[in-house]
Amino acid sequence: MEITDTINVVPEELKSYIERIEKLELEKKEMQDHVRDVYAEAADKGFDPKIMKEVIKLRKMENDDREEQEMLLDTYQRALGMKDHCE
Amino acid sequence: MEITDTINVVPEELKSYIERIEKLELEKKEMQDHVRDVYAEAADKGFDPKIMKEVIKLRKMENDDREEQEMLLDTYQRALGMKDHCE
Amino acid sequence: MEITDTINVVPEELKSYIERIEKLELEKKEMQDHVRDVYAEAADKGFDPKIMKEVIKLRKMENDDREEQEMLLDTYQRALGMKDHCE
Amino acid sequence: MEITDTINVVPEELKSYIERIEKLELEKKEMQDHVRDVYAEAADKGFDPKIMKEVIKLRKMENDDREEQEMLLDTYQRALGMKDHCE
Structure with missing residues (x-):
């Protein structure tokens, strides 16, 4: 008895959704790494990443x-x- | 001219709210540290904190x-x- | 065959750790709710919780x-x- | 007196870093929205996003x-x- 008959999970369909999400999550991670690299590059030039983040907000x-x-x-x-009040 | 006239901030009132929150946040942090200590104690006895967290969920x-x-x-x-299907 | 022989999990010991953590997590949650209530109380009085959080930081x-x-x-x-530069 | 003389912030340089990060963050957000859409699509087909996330982990x-x-x-x-022990 195939799994699919019990709960109607079509393996190929599930697999395609899972793989699409995994691919997107990977791209998102690469994007996040790229953001981190830009902050690191800016920090090397003397900029303060924490203040940059605040400015971006x-x-x-x-x-x-x-x-x-x-x-x-x-x-x-x-x-x-x-x-001080007068500052 | 007192600050309070411009935006009606009553310093004592603001201070009391801020200090009440800071006190509670401190107690919450101590609680969090205590949770971490119990996990560490359990880990010393061979239990797996990651699985314990899953079980608690x-x-x-x-x-x-x-x-x-x-x-x-x-x-x-x-x-x-x-x-495997037959597992 | 008791579970404990296979992986040496002493049920009472595990249970005690789990229950201690659950109790602490409950207390921590109550503390968090209390913090939220104080912010709500301050907001009712016209204070801005977002600014209060920034000040606490x-x-x-x-x-x-x-x-x-x-x-x-x-x-x-x-x-x-x-x-503006001259502000 | 130019700002840059006091703390050596080169406006163009800072601007370029900030804009690069903002662009990447926007792309990352679009990626995140796309992931959310795929989960929604799968949910429409009867799959459970919470279980899908667990499987991806x-x-x-x-x-x-x-x-x-x-x-x-x-x-x-x-x-x-x-x-139950015998399950």
């Missing part, structure tokens, strides 16, 4: 949102004494 | 769901030739 | 590191035209 | 490791009474 935001976030962050830090 | 499932998952996993593996 | 840093990070972030944003 | 393992893991998982479950 900020670049995804609308200018107004970004400015409001920065102003709030500044206000909260002053309220908590992390910054 | 399975224990959260209803018996029927667990059995169905195991049966499906088995069926998919056979369909992909990862297991 | 910054509070973990040494003042010098924090200031250098902020200055670098500012410099990178100006270099990329995200901020 | 198992396919990355050596046969021996996979078999040992399955045997250990089975043994631990029996030791904890999650399975």
Whole structure:
């Protein structure tokens, strides 16, 4: 009795989906490695990857949102004494 | 001009929320460290933490769901030739 | 033949480790829920949880590191035209 | 006074690194969306994405490791009474 009769799994069909996903995951991993290499290259030139990541996050935001976030962050830090009021 | 007039941030109020969260996060971290220690203790006795984690995940499932998952996993593996049909 | 003879798994011992971990994970989850509740309480009072989280991250840093990070972030944003030079 | 004189950030250089990373991250996201679509397609055909992911994880393992893991998982479950001994 073939497996397929019990739960109707068509092996070729499952295999094709699995292999398509595995291929895409591999390409995605290569892309991720490539991103890591670019950060490493930038770091060699003296740039700070952690700050670059923060800037990339900020670049995804609308200018107004970004400015409001920065102003709030500044206000909260002053309220908590992390910054002098007159700075 | 106090910060609070501009955006109405009451420093004491903000500080209390921040400190309550920091205290809880610290306790959570200690809890996490304690979990890690128990796994290490079990590993010293020959248990496999990776399998223990898997078992803990399975224990959260209803018996029927667990059995169905195991049966499906088995069926998919056979369909992909990862297991002999008669195993 | 008891399982224990084949791979020397002492059921009571395994059970005790598993249950200790499950208890700790439960407590950790309750702690996490409590953190979430405090953020919700602060949000009700008009505070911004996202900014609070950022401030909590910054509070973990040494003042010098924090200031250098902020200055670098500012410099990178100006270099990329995200901020006017004279701001 | 140009920013670059203070911390030697060459705007064009930083911009090129940032834009290269943003491009790669976009491609990676498209790849991730594509993976999600294949899982959705398989689900429409009656396959279970959660089990497919588990199978893909198992396919990355050596046969021996996979078999040992399955045997250990089975043994631990029996030791904890999650399975009858004779099953």
